[in-house]
Amino acid sequence: MSEQNTMLLLLPVPFRIIDSVLHIEYQAHHGLRRWLDSFDRLIVGASIMPEMIAEQRTEMRWRAVDDLDSHIDFLTLPWAYRIDTFIKELPATAALIARKIEQARYLQFAIGGIVGDWATVGAIIALRTGRKYAIHTDRIEHEILLHVSAEKSFPYRLKAALDSRILMILQKILIKNCDLGLFHGMDTYELYQQWMQESGKQNNAYCIHNIHDEDLDEENDRSNLIDTSAPRHTPITLFYAGRMDATKAPLQWLEVVRVLAEKHPGIRAIWAGEGDLRPDFDRKLRDLELEDVVDAPGFIPDRKKVAQLYRDTDIFMFTHITPESPRCLLEALKFGIPIIGYESAFAKDLIKKNGGGLVVENGNIRALANQVSEIIKKPSLLMRLKKNAQEDGKAFSSKAVFEERSALIKKHL
Structure with a gap:
């Protein structure tokens, strides 16, 4: 050769x-x-x-x-x-x-x-x-x-x-x-x-x-960019796609959802992924009585189905606690989904140009819940974040x- x-x-x-x-x-x-x-x-x-x-x-x-x-x-x-x-x-x-x-x-x-x-x-x-x-x-x-x-x-x-x-x-x-x-x-x-x-x-x-x-054709549907200043008839949807392991802090993610479910009855939350902490996740899901709020379908091999989940999502909420660079944040931005989660240099860099997301102190469950709650209460803020996320996502292919x-x-x- x-x-x-x-x-x-x-x-x-x-x-x-x-x-x-x-x-x-x-x-x-x-x-x-x-x-x-x-x-x-x-x-x-x-x-x-x-x-x-x-x-x-x-x-x-x-x-x-x-x-x-x-x-x-x-x-x-x-x-x-x-x-x-x-x-x-x-x-x-x-x-x-x-x-x-x-x-x-x-x-x-x-x-x-x-x-x-x-x-x-x-x-x-x-x-x-x-x-x-x-x-x-x-x-x-x-x-x-x-x-x-x-x-x-x-x-x-x-x-x-x-x-x-x-x-x-x-x-x-x-x-x-x-x-x-x-x-x-x-x-x-x-x-x-x-x-x-x-x-x-x-x-x-x-x-x-x-x-x-590949198979994530974000251009086919921008239905998540609806005019959120109008009266809303569907629940806010939070989404995360990734492994259930210690670096992603899925149990902290559930704690955030618990606080939000108390403040905003009717919200939906989805975690798509498997991992070592799946048994702990399921147990905590039951302990917090969130079975009617959280859907955990496991790993989804069909990327077109994952793409549809992104399109149906309002907020990509993440609780990464370690210094790594998860691709899921880039995917969310490509679909015009604002990324809201724990602070890291990686996350801040992705949204520094247009502000397609917000971050809080790493590990601060209450601060993250408050930030997401504020977005839910202000449809105009959510709409602005979605448009900004779409702009930030254009740089990635x-x-x-x-x-x-x-x-x-x-x-x-």
Whole structure:
């Protein structure tokens, strides 16, 4: 394979084998097609998810990759998230990655952790061999480790603190020495740009955005932009789409809904998504007696149905408590849905130009409930926020964001 205009991309998103055919997560498949708009060939590496685990990940939607075989060399890597398995697989897998690095003109590593993270291994090899490389990340992983362990047992918190420290040291080495930093969202950019500044490469750090808008045709229907100054005959609808895990604070989200339901009888709230906290979510839903208010349909694989939920929504309410960059906020803005939730650099950056949303102090349930209540009481404010959200959302499309990233890779690498 000629290395000319070939990019090696090591991903955190896994592969899965179904009926002897290689599959990848649906949105990742869309991303690979977008990369092929700018590169002749790709070498794409990811771990093979064991079937026992894949069957439990009901929120993941898979798509076969055989339609991409003519342009992509798929590099299937071992699932090695246990330390003993990782140590066993490391020598052979590192050698394989090193050979693929030699075959590629451009190198991009979507790093996340240490054990089992082959993108991190690839970045280490590139650094040691003097190859230019790009780092892509959308989370401050070492801080998230501390957040999600905050209410665990002392031994668990101690281990998380140690893991967090080791991860921060390693990622700082890889990020400050990379030749291009593609940091999704302002939270990641603000920290990692400082790290790159230590090596004089701060001008090679970029705040990017990531969106997969396939099957989300927001232009078909703008019915959410009705004149809300007129008398309203349908209930206000709050919506969230994402995983039920600690980083999204779904139990805090329910507390906000409880306060709003008391103030505004008749409101509707929908959380579309699955996750580890689903049992806790269902239990709290019953404890708060919100069964008639909240609909939790789980993961919805049909993106057209998700698009319709966005169109039927008034407010996208979120309770993200960790420094990451969830794509759902961009999706909401594309549909002209104001984003109302906890403050973060990422959320503030998305709405800084037109004001298509409002944020409150992170973790302040009462403040968020009061803010949403104020919007519900003022139809003209809701209408203005919707129009502003539509303007903020115009900047985001998968075609535009992948073209931007591709141009940066070719410029700096």
